[in-house]
Every structure is written in structure tokens, then in C-alpha cells.
Amino acid sequence: MLFLILIIEVSDTKIKYDTEVKVPLYAENNIVEVWLVNLNEKCLEVYRQPTANGYEIVQTFQKGETVTIQALPNVTFTVDEILGD
Template structure:
């Protein structure tokens, strides 16, 4: 006999009410995924350095053409608001002061993974595809490669490419701007 556990799923609005009420702390490392409040892994040294490196690369090459957000929420739907490591967004004069970015605002989301590769591949990336995020990069620090996901469908991404050291990648929305995998990984 199997036991079925009942789960209480939350909306983004309920999630913010918990923050306002003090049930969740402002600096608590959690995100809302498919209605569940998920504790995020601690940020390790290599992970932090990679996020900083990518942020600087984007700042230097894309300044004033896009908005780059680091580890801030993107509202995918009414029950998911993840915090990707990097979000490359359409530029808005208010810098999203009145609402978090939504899928139509996103050019690219990046997840940097060392200890969370499987979770990112099996949970977050399919969630991004379901919500029509046009492009996702998974910086796989353990395998020293960059996984690029494009053309979202309800069942995942139609195009999945893996780039390794020495190879060049561009952002689908900005094809004239290129990066080497070595620049992304820092090798």
C-alpha cells in the first residue's frame, strides 16, 4: 500500500503574503517552483565567481542594450517565480520597478550549476520551456561545458546543444554578440 502525501501548493501572491507576514524571511534562500517553496542550495565559491564573470561579460558587451539581473526573481506564471543566476531582459526605463519580469521580457536565463545540475536539468529547465522562455544556458561547472536550450515547447526544448572549451556561442536574440565557452567558464 502506498501513502499519498497531501501537499499545499501556493500562488506567487500567497508567497509574498508569507514574506510580508514574516513566515519567510527576506534574505531566506528560497524560490517558488510549481507552487512549492523550494530551499535553494548555498552558493559556493566557483558558482559565485562564474556568476560574477558572466555578469561582467554581459555588462561590458551589452551595456545599455539590455537589462542584466543577477539572482533576482522572474515571474513565470501564478505559481512559479524562480531566481535564475542571470536574466538577460528587455530594457525598460523603470528597471522592472513595478513588477518582476515575465516570460515575454526574457531574452535569456542562465543557471550556473555545480551541485544542482540534475535538478536544473530535470525541474527548472522543463519549467522554463513550459513557460516559453526562449533560451536557457546551463553552465555546467562539473562537466566544464555550456548547455544551450532553444525553441521551447510544452515538452521541453527542441534544440539542445552542448558547447565545450574553445567553442563560440551567441545569444539567439543578439546573434552578433559572441562569447567563448572559456570566457563563460573562466578556464
């Protein structure tokens, strides 16, 4: 059995498609955590706790903020590191 703890999407031109189509599909398939790197807004959108209707927790992290992988609490990144700034 395959168990994914995190999917990371990098998006610049298909944000709407990613958030309205792909992210809900990940939730339906019980992907525990999805990170959407939004290159247009220069932020990181984090989706956690999948339900039948999407994700229960949705957070947006800005430059200078730190994010942790839920399944690996000792692993942290800054948004700047993720964006490559």
C-alpha cells in the same frame, strides 16, 4: 509584459535538478533560451525553442567553442570566457 531573451543558470551540485525540473519549467513559461553552465563537466548546455515538452534544440558547447545569443546574433562568447578560464 516582460520578455526574457535568456536565462543563465550556473550549476555544480544540482545539475540533475536543474535539467529535469528548472529547465522544463522555463520551457513551459516560454523562456526562449536557457544556458546552463555545467561546472562539473566544464561545458555549456544551451536550450532553445521552447515547447510544451521541453526544448526542441539542446546543444552542448565545449571549451574553445563559441556560442551566440539567439536574440542578439552579434553577441558571442567562448565557453572559456563563460567558465572563467
